[in-house]
Amino acid sequence: MPASLVARRAVVYTLLGLAVLIVAFPLLWMVAGALKTDAEIVNPAAPLWPEHPRWGNIGQALSQAPFGRWYLNTTIFGVAATAGQLLSGLLAGYAFAMLDFPGKRPLFVLALSGLMVPFSAIIVPISQLLGDLGWLNTYQGLIVPNIASGLGAFLFRQFFLGTPRELGEAARLDGASELRVFAAVYAPLARPVAAALAIILFLQNWNNFLFPLIVVNTTEMSVLSQGLSVFQSQFTTQYNLIMAASLIAIVPVLLVAVAAQRHIIEGITLGALD
Amino acid sequence: MCRRYGTWALAYAFVAPTVLLTALFSLVPLAMLLWRSLQGGGVFDTSPRFVGLDNYRDMLAEGGGHALGVTGVYTAGFVLLTMVAGLVLALLLNSRVPGAARLRAPFVIPLVVPVVATALIWGNMFAPQFGLVNRLLSAAGLPQADFLSSPGPALVAVLTFGAWQFFGQNVILYVAALKSVPRDVLDAASVDGAGPVRRFRHVQWPMMRRHTLLIWVVTTLTGLQTFTQIYVLTQGGPDGATQTALYYVYNEGFVQFDTGRANAMGVALFLLSLLITATQVWLLGRADRAR
Known part of the structure; x- marks a missing residue:
């Protein structure tokens, strides 16, 4: 494989990887936030991913509304x-x-x-x-x-x-x-x-x-x-509950979207370009 | 003969739901909007009277003119960001790099999950001090900002989120547009020695002109009608800095109960989208004649 082709591929993969990261990162941020304590969320020095994930936050959000x-x-x-x-x-x-x-x-x-x-x-x-x-x-x-x-x-x-x-x-x-x-x-x-x-x-x-x-x-x-x-x-300042509630709203749609991605892409094109 | 009347009856029964419901829930409200935008008095006024263009003057003076300006800035930024990102990513996905085409699916995600939920996430990422954006700013040695509480940064934040939420649609549409360029035309250009940049400039871009126009129309109409992002993140604030036309309609109509102003702005929104659609029809017609 010529060096220029390798370089071109590296650039394409890097840019696409970056774009996928921009799409996915907010969702990862949400999951991490949903599993943290509020103290961990508001501490700028705390790690991005919680040391002890609190899955109970999701149940707590579910019971609040x-x-x-x-x-x-x-x-x-x-x-x-x-x-x-x-x-x-x-x-x-x-x-x-x-x-x-x-x-x-x-x-x-x-x-x-x-x-x-x-x-x-x-x-x-x-x-x-x-x-x-x-x-x-x-x-x-x-x-x-x-x-x-x-x-x-x-x-x-x-x-x-x-x-x-x-x-x-x-x-x-x-x-x-x-x-x-x-x-x-x-x-x-x-x-x-x-x-x-x-x-x-x-x-x-x-x-x-x-x-x-x-x-x-x-x-x-x-x-x-x-x-x-x-x-x-x-729950304005209970950020972990808000992130848990967002998670509850997003996950089912995400599963549907993954299962039906081909139809979705077809539908978007059909609706706008035909 | 009998068969013909039977066919007519069937046809009317088939079109009736669409025609009647469109009349009742689009055309009647539109007529009400146009008529009431010329009448004085809020919802609590029992004797409406004709006031000419007073509501429009009032709307423009009381925040509406500003809201139209914000909508213009927002929509221009929205169109630019999402169309450029959409085109660039579509070109990358369309390049003959193995596996690239399969990476299309992730870009659909922000588009299909509930906007309220993703807006809450972005609100958290824009939070002062502990939010992701401010963490990145300090890591880069830049000053932090209280994004959602200062006018300029709030508009930037809302626009960033709006573009993130929507750009996937333009990725998908530009991928489809690029696929519509015939393979043999591209191959012929390659044989003539055209590299990717010249192939894009002289073959793909001109052949996608129609698609670009359609994408521009859909994107502009979407930008004009931005609402949920604003509702969740800033409620139009601070100080009206992110108050778009549609948020103005909602706020005057359902929060302040000044339906005169709300209706005047509703008419403005209707006319703006009509103008965009008319431009589309006109440009498409011109393109077809030029062919």
């Missing part, structure tokens, strides 16, 4: 909102791509118009609207406003436009209804798109903070992120 309830709320919100986005996007995308009906063009523009209105701009009127509906501090208030997905409708439409028309024609000649053509012939083809989109939408819903913040203000209806921020305001 209703993490189980917050996990349950986040799961209900995440699963229901994602399922709604996928299903409504699949149906609308299919209709806009494969069926002909009066008003198709304006309805398509309307379906995509949601993409032009960032949720963050309308937080005040949307919370007033949900208040008028009596939906504040409810699951439907969390879930229903998130179901329409312009992105989902758009991506599924793109996908179905690329599928062969002949498949449907053949099924129709065999006497299949339009609903059956969709359910038995076309919908199963969309499985890979649905998988990539599902994981990305799920993580977005799971980590959504601003929306639950304006819809929910009770402890028992809070999602995990909200609960965590309340936890922090109650």
Whole structure:
């Protein structure tokens, strides 16, 4: 191997290693902090890793706040909102791509118009609207406003436009209804798109903070992120408990992310570049 | 004939959830926002009246103008940091060094774990004296800073965390963009004697222009809507130094209950993102015509 190639590889590995360290270090800092005493955390001369890791800190953090309830709320919100986005996007995308009906063009523009209105701009009127509906501090208030997905409708439409028309024609000649053509012939083809989109939408819903913040203000209806921020305001200076609570929130998502990394990477690309 | 009406019914049933929910939860609130931004009185005022642009003047004078400035500085820094880091790391991952391509996965982690949790970690790392950043500063013989309580450093801290949290997305997108450059074009350039730098400048960069534009749009919109980082780390402080436009909307709307100012800033945010999206459509159209 020529020396210049060795040098080039060394530079690439060093830079990549440094970048991975920058990504990973805060998480290691969190684990170390979660296992320290507070005295160890605030002592600048103390070693980065505790001499006697205190695993009991995690149990103590768990007992200080209703993490189980917050996990349950986040799961209900995440699963229901994602399922709604996928299903409504699949149906609308299919209709806009494969069926002909009066008003198709304006309805398509309307379906995509949601993409032009960032949720963050309308937080005040949307919370007033949900208040008028009596939906504040409810699951439907969390879930229903998130179901329409312009992105989902758009991506599924793109996908179905690329599928062969002949498949449907053949099924129709065999006497299949339009609903059956969709359910038995076309919908199963969309499985890979649905998988990539599902994981990305799920993580977005799971980590959504601003929306639950304006819809929910009770402890028992809070999602995990909200609960965590309340936890922090109650235990401001008990840094080890705060780090333990962050750990409780991060580890499960980390496991999902490692298991589904291929779908996540696909989903990110699908959402932004297509 | 019968079949046709059946198809229509099916189609309307299929598009109904998306169309109706978009109308109810995007377009109706948008109309409410635009209308109410022109009306006087806070949430406790029972007789709203038309006041023209008063809310906008009030918003700009009472911290809103400053918040828009902070948002501009933050977004510019955010776009620069995350796009440069994303491109450089994607080029490294894409180099023909064995094993490099497999290192892509770690960069996704900050993007997918809860922002509140990582913000708490970074808050701890920026803490005075015992935080990691201050430990590193003293180790390097530099003066320490109380990051989250002094205006300039607080913005730097929030920006550092924001960039750390998001840059992985641009790594992933630039890797995909680099993959879209046809292998044979690159090989042809190599045969003509082009090294990695010239291949990048004359082949990859021009061929990725469309991707760069899309990445810029997504990144800018994300930067404009920064909220959770600020909420957890600084609550907009100290002294408004990290108060971004969206944090201003939240603070006026849900903490100070001055919905007039909140709505005026909401409209500003809406118009800004519309402007970004319109720029994208315009530039994409121009690129397509040039082809």
